[in-house]
Amino acid sequence: MARLNHVEVDLLQQGVLARLDGVDSGYGPTTVLLEIEFEARVGEVALITGPSAAGKTSLMHLLRLALPIRAGTATIMGVDVARATPNALAQAKRRIGYVGENPVFVEQWSAFDNIAMPLQVAGRRAQDYTDDVRELVDFVGLGEAADLPMEKLSGAERRRAAIARALAAKPALILADDPTAGMSPADGRRIVKLLAEMRRVGAGVVIASQDESLATCAPIQLWRIDRGKLSPAEESSTADVEPIE
Numbered sequence: 001m002a003r004l005n006h007v008e009v010d011l012l013q014q015g016v017l018a019r020l021d022g023v024d025s026g027y028g029p030t031t032v033l034l035e036i037e038f039e040a041r042v043g044e045v046a047l048i049t050g051p052s053a054a055g056k057t058s059l060m061h062l063l064r065l066a067l068p069i070r071a072g073t074a075t076i077m078g079v080d081v082a083r084a085t086p087n088a089l090a091q092a093k094r095r096i097g098y099v100g101e102n103p104v105f106v107e108q109w110s111a112f113d114n115i116a117m118p119l120q121v122a123g124r125r126a127q128d129y130t131d132d133v134r135e136l137v138d139f140v141g142l143g144e145a146a147d148l149p150m151e152k153l154s155g156a157e158r159r160r161a162a163i164a165r166a167l168a169a170k171p172a173l174i175l176a177d178d179p180t181a182g183m184s185p186a187d188g189r190r191i192v193k194l195l196a197e198m199r200r201v202g203a204g205v206v207i208a209s210q211d212e213s214l215a216t217c218a219p220i221q222l223w224r225i226d227r228g229k230l231s232p233a234e235e236s237s238t239a240d241v242e243p244i245e
């Protein structure tokens with residue numbers, strides 16, 4: 001396999017955004033992920049389900065390069081995370097979009113300005129990104145709510161804003177941890193459909209949720225995790241997938 005400064009060139013060329021081989025990970029003395037085998041690819045959506053405290057959030061932290069591995073090999077955005085330089089890891093992180101379980105915003109700012117934050121941090125000028133952010137606003141269905149301060153938005157609108165913010169930098173890998181928490185079933189399914197639509201532009205999407213029924217929202221590869229052990233489930237059938245609304 002071709003390598004360049006601990007970058008797995010061949011994996012990226014094959015469309016592999018993340019590959020975990022026999023990975024253990026955890027916090028302090030506690031190991032919470034055990035011998036994880038997983039792959040995220042361009043144009044594919046994975047749904048990881050399991051009970052509370054099964055390891056879903058820890059796996060998402062590992063995939064977003066916020067949790068180190070203890071054993072095995074993790075190659076994320078072409079980077080061998082155990083051997084990569086801090087600069088290589090930082091570059092890989094910039095290609096990952098993350099929607100946390102409890103997204104944090106600047107509450108007094110408008111949703112539009114919160115969505116634009118990653119572009120501001122990257123040094124882009126407002127005149128250069130305004131049209132792109134408005135396009136994201138339309139894509140996630142925020143409408144006029146985008147001009148309201150975040151503290152005025154509903155739970156579903158906040159989730160839409162979080163997704164738009166995660167997509168602002170056009171990431172190759174999109175991670176969403178329990179993105180339907182606190183939503184009505186209908187709103188939750190719309191959120192998952194929005195995330196799954198990103199596969200059409202070549203992104204890879206990984207969603208963690210306790211709700212296994214979300215696998216019918218789109219063509220999704222279903223995985224189950226329990227007590228830190230991950231296993232694949234049967235892929236959702238195209239016939240069972242709901243249409244995009």
